[in-house]
Amino acid sequence: MPLFISIITTFPTVIFTILLSVAVIYWLISLSGLVDSDTVEGDLGDGGSLDFGGLLATLGLHGVPLPLVVTLLALTGWLFSYFATLLLGIQLTPGLLLWLFNGVVLILGLAIATVVTSFLIRPLRPLFRPAQTKPTEQRLIGRLCTIRSATATKEHGRADAHIDGDHLILQVRSDPPLARGERAIMIQYLENEDAYWVISEIAFEAGLAD
Numbered sequence: 269m270p271l272f273i274s275i276i277t278t279f280p281t282v283i284f285t286i287l288l289s290v291a292v293i294y295w296l297i298s299l300s301g302l303v304d305s306d307t308v309e310g311d312l313g314d315g316g317s318l319d320f321g322g323l324l325a326t327l328g329l330h331g332v333p334l335p336l337v338v339t340l341l342a343l344t345g346w347l348f349s350y351f352a353t354l355l356l357g358i359q360l361t362p363g364l365l366l367w368l369f370n371g372v373v374l375i376l377g378l379a380i381a382t383v384v385t386s387f388l389i390r391p392l393r394p395l396f397r398p399a400q401t402k403p404t405e406q407r408l409i410g411r412l413c414t415i416r417s418a419t420a421t422k423e424h425g426r427a428d429a430h431i432d433g434d435h436l437i438l439q440v441r442s443d444p445p446l447a448r449g450e451r452a453i454m455i456q457y458l459e460n461e462d463a464y465w466v467i468s469e470i471a472f473e474a475g476l477a478d
Contacts, residue, residue, distance in 0.1 A: 275353050276346075280374035284346035291339040298335070328386030331393035340388055345381035349373055405457045407431060413438065413452055413466060420446040420466065427452065427466065439463035 276285045324330040329337045352373045360366045413427040420427065420442045427440045438454075441463050446452055452466035 275350055280370045280377065281346065281349040281353055284342055284349050284377065287342035288346050291342050294335055327382055332389045332396050337385060340385040341381045344384045345377040348380050349377045408454050408464065409457065411454055413440065413454055415446045415448050415450045415452060418448055440466045442466050
């Protein structure tokens with residue numbers, strides 16, 4: 269145990285020990301819901317000379333929450349540094365050679381940790397990929413609605429529609445005109461009018477949408 273404590277609290281392993289300790293504390297706090305662990309990328313702000321998100325992508329460390337990347341880097345670097353010191357470092361006497369050895373271990377630890385972490389997070393990226401949700405306007409295309417105004421013409425009209433449990437009252441346009449209570453299918457969103465072009469359900473089922 270004294271040897272273990274000595275290695276993890278001296279250079280270079282102590283650097284990874286601190287990083288790993290911070291990561292563990294972060295995850296313990298995140299379990300309480302006090303922090304958000306979904307940060308994936310970042311930058312240094314306007315005028316920054318380094319795009320942090322671009323650096324992560326270059327190193328293959330993108331696509332997963334940043335705290336997870338830091339944790340894996342710290343853990344991998346800690347393991348390499350600890351065992352390198354345990355197997356080789358303790359054989360060296362204090363002096364210039366030991367400092368050179370420790371410096372090489374630190375650099376190799378960072379490099380190996382980066383490579384290993386990039387491989388470890390590859391299968392995890394799909395789990396953190398944000399769901400692609402179409403805009404409401406596009407999701408309504410092809411949906412059924414019911415005319416609620418007296419008529420729906422090329423100039424005016426309103427209809428009721430339901431999507432994901434929500435009741436929507438929409439502006440609709442139709443030619444030929446549709447009467448109140450007729451069921452229609454929305455086939456196009458008219459952005460300039462913020463309205464939907466609709467045709468009767470019967471015409472749609474008959475293949476007359478064009």
